[in-house]
Amino acid sequence: MRKIGRKNSPIPIGIKNKKRFMPAKIDFDALKAGQSVLFGSEYTLSFIRQSDLNDIVETLHDEEVIAFLHFAPSPDSLYEAYFQPIIADTASQIERGEWPETPTFTLRDNKGKYMGMVGLQPVIFLEGNYEIGYQFARHAWGKGLATTTCRFATAFAFEKLRAHKLAADCYAGNARSARVLEKTGFQREGVQKGYYRIHNGFDDRLIYGMTSEQFARLKA
Numbered sequence: 186m187r188k189i190g191r192k193n194s195p196i197p198i199g200i201k202n203k204k205r206f207m208p209a210k211i212d213f214d215a216l217k218a219g220q221s222v223l224f225g226s227e228y229t230l231s232f233i234r235q236s237d238l239n240d241i242v243e244t245l246h247d248e249e250v251i252a253f254l255h256f257a258p259s260p261d262s263l264y265e266a267y268f269q270p271i272i273a274d275t276a277s278q279i280e281r282g283e284w285p286e287t288p289t290f291t292l293r294d295n296k297g298k299y300m301g302m303v304g305l306q307p308v309i310f311l312e313g314n315y316e317i318g319y320q321f322a323r324h325a326w327g328k329g330l331a332t333t334t335c336r337f338a339t340a341f342a343f344e345k346l347r348a349h350k351l352a353a354d355c356y357a358g359n360a361r362s363a364r365v366l367e368k369t370g371f372q373r374e375g376v377q378k379g380y381y382r383i384h385n386g387f388d389d390r391l392i393y394g395m396t397s398e399q400f401a402r403l404k405a
């Protein structure tokens with residue numbers, strides 16, 4: 186079985202293999218019912234819940250994690266004001282048996298340790314368009330987890346939500362994040378010069394995207 190990315194990637198995935206783009210044994214019925222589902226043999230995945238909030242905010246206290254996040258550092262109250270409505274809406278949409286409007290996945294190891302999150306944010310007024318973003322705790326870096334979860338969320342958007350277009354962006358200095366997007370199959374669509382403020386000046390913004398047609402070709 187061909188493995189893409191790091192040798193210790195938790196889930197063998199091949200970008201050109203439809204079955205392997207998304208981890209094969211995701212229990213989507215359980216996920217939609219709000220349960221944690223197996224994500225490979227060592228991790229579990231669920232939609233964001235109230236009990237994730239402390240871990241998410243704690244992760245955003247880590248200077249290395251926020252080095253390339255334009256919304257951080259911010260007061261905890263701002264993080265909470267952002268995530269609380271998503272958590273509440275997710276709970277009520279799950280209760281109604283629907284996919285959440287802002288699907289936000291959290292990943293934990295089998296002992297319940299928080300690893301990170303990937304979110305799909307719908308673009309207002311553009312039905313079928315989503316922005317994808319992710320943050321992982323430092324102890325989770327370098328295991329291929331971000332790539333695997335980003336691929337999962339990408340496939341989820343196109344296959345379950347019937348998305349038309351996914352967009353993503355990162356600081357030019359955030360080589361890890363650019364690599365995650367490229368390994369997922371996103372194409373670099375542009376560069377905005379000097380977009381992000383950094384400690385000693387400004388950094389460029391790399392813009393990435395994938396259409397449903399490009400996603401279909403990845404799996405062809």
Ligand SMILES: CC(C)(COP(=O)(O)OP(=O)(O)OC[C@H]1O[C@@H](n2cnc3c(N)ncnc32)[C@H](O)[C@@H]1OP(=O)(O)O)[C@@H](O)C(=O)NCCC(=O)NCCS
Pocket residue numbers: 190191249250251253254319320321322325326327328329330331332333354355356359360361362364365
């Ligand atoms: C970006 C982030 C999600 C990557 O997580 P990760 O678990 O290290 O990602 P993966 O292991 O799946 O892949 C990282 C890739 O970057 C590569 N990489 C690591 N350090 C690198 C560096 N300094 N320069 C270039 N590539 C680098 C890795 O080798 C790996 O590629 P490979 O599989 O081809 O070897 C994580 O660092 C993070 O959460 N950062 C803070 C939040 C953030 O910046 N989010 C993105 C906002 S756009």
